[in-house]
Amino acid sequence: MNKQVEILSDQSALVARSLELILSKLETAIAQRGQFTIALSGGSTPKPLYEAIAAKDLPWDKIHVFWGDERYVPPDHPDSNELMARRAWLDRVDIPAANIHAMPTLDADPALSAAKHEQDLQEFFHTAPGEFPALDVILLGMGDDAHTASLFPHTEALKVSDRLITVGNKDGNPRITFTYPFINAARSVIFVVAGANKRPALAKVFAPEADDFSYPSRLIRPQGELWWLLDSAAGAELPN
């Protein structure tokens, strides 16, 4: 694992650096493999980044968009991660509908949605059950409880290591989420984290010793690159 930590002066510098890094991974992926695969995070932090990506002139037909997690709500619900990304980015550019690989959220049983999405991913990446394909970039956020994607502290999703997709649990409400081994198979994992409220969780995630099940972002140890892009409010108390 190649881990890099950058602390950016403010939110706009954080967005600019995140954009620069993603565009460099996109250029390499398209030059080497003819397409770029990226999984998006939800929450509030990445919205200005998605708006900045939408303003670029990119080869949209070669870009495939996935989500690292989704709230179990219809795609037009205000809490939907898909809706946020569509409004901020995808609805503003000429990306083919077939390149948008949203997580299903309309089944009676979230486990069925997770299984369907797993199958979709296996078909897209031409992988067999039990194999973990490598996305070019997985963007992640981190909650102030150190959750990432929908891998929440002390939940069953943290024990799932034989699948790509599983059902997360946020205070009793289901979510759909990438599993940690699937995230760890990515070529680049990029955390984008902002705000002073994230400092205590970051201290635990960066500590040499702490419990992975209490601080799930610690489980993210990818085979490829691991980037932590932080604004100065989030990164203020990290050791140099």
Ligand SMILES: O=C1O[C@H](COP(=O)(O)O)[C@@H](O)[C@H](O)[C@H]1O
């Ligand atoms: O619930 C979620 O929260 C995390 C962190 O969100 P933020 O608003 O603190 O940036 C996010 O990464 C995840 O995708 C989302 O579903």
